[in-house]
Amino acid sequence: MDMKCGLEIHVQLKTDSKLFCDCNTNYQDASANTNICPVCLNQPGAKPYPTNDKALEGALKIALMLDCKIADDITYFMRKHYNYPDLPSGYQRTSVPIGYEGELNGVRIREVHMEEDPGQYKPDLGIVDFNRSGIPLIEIVTEPDMKSPEEARNFLKDLIRVLDYSGNARGEGSMRADVNISLEGGKRAEIKNINSIKGAYRALKFEMVRQKNLIKRGVEVKQETRAFLESQMITVAMRLKEGAEDYRYLLDPDLPPMVIEEDLIKHIKEEMPESPNIKVKRFMAEYGLAEEHAKVLASELALADAFEEVAKVINSEFAALWMRDEVKRVLSYNKLDYSESAFTSENLIELFDMIQKKEITTKAAKKVIETMPISDKKPKIIAEELGLSGIVDESEVISAVEKAIAENPEAIKDYNDGKSNALNYLVGQVMRFTRGKAEPNRTVELLKERL
Ligand code: ZN
């Protein structure tokens, strides 16, 4: 059964002030209803300021990075009507497409437009917090080109990467996606308000199975809007699908049309960062990296930049290996992006240099690197504090090897019976005695000589 899936992704644009007023956009740090004014509260008679230039520029840059054609000269905002406690005006201002007919890794982008974020209704607290009201959003609408939940997940990862590279969007943390999915022989269901990549994947998986079962039993799949309940990982019916006409789109008479000047587009194109795809290709050509490895390093702009800084000083193959394995490993363990971590290219260079000069063992370096994303200390200091700096000399390793053999007759017997785990155990003992400062390969040699 063929599946078709399209996405509508909302992400906040990174600006200091809101889309139609001067209120601050740091809504998460502020106490409820402190970043507000008559405009973003939509009080009667309050007129919006002209559209925030920075938001428009950011949205245009993202549209260009998604290979979109840019709307000719003028663009304007519509009022999209609906009723909800977080939207006192009764309409959301949403622009006509500023970009259209784009493409990202085989998925066609139907359009890109801007919107204002509504407030946050918090039924459990009995309040509406309007700090978020009026924060600029970009909405990216794809064609239904994804054929599995996995494809949708990959696309979202790629898209979040492009948004990260643009420097103008807030990323997965601010994402709200609507997902539509239809199976061959069924109607289209839309699932609203998914706020993570994992959530999108799970919702699609659930919905695919639900629709398959209906079709199998000969029950019609209704065209409807469903809600995703993240806590239970299921979707439930909300309402039968409304058409665009239900929103009663009207031109917003309070806002002057925006002019997209050719000079502005030219300027954005000149300043635009390299896209992730192009960076991957360049890393392959320039540093001789395999595609998979180049992709890991390009997965975050800050990590990619750090790699290039490090590779100016340290052998690029060596740097790539350590950064894609170890740096990535400890970042994901700490659930940090590179940019949020305490890693700096300077500290990485210092550590890699210590490894290459054999001032520290590989094993010890892996311990030091575990502290680096959460500490401002230099790797040399971390190594000293953990008692990991230096490599013990041969005589010390030999006495540790002899001690390990003397203390573990069971393991020796197992080894002689052909159990290879026993050797790993003995290496572990030597590491313990030398506090990880023995070179593992040399330790194995020394053990083997004596067994
Ligand atoms: Zn305001």
Ligand code: MN
């Ligand atoms: Mn929208």
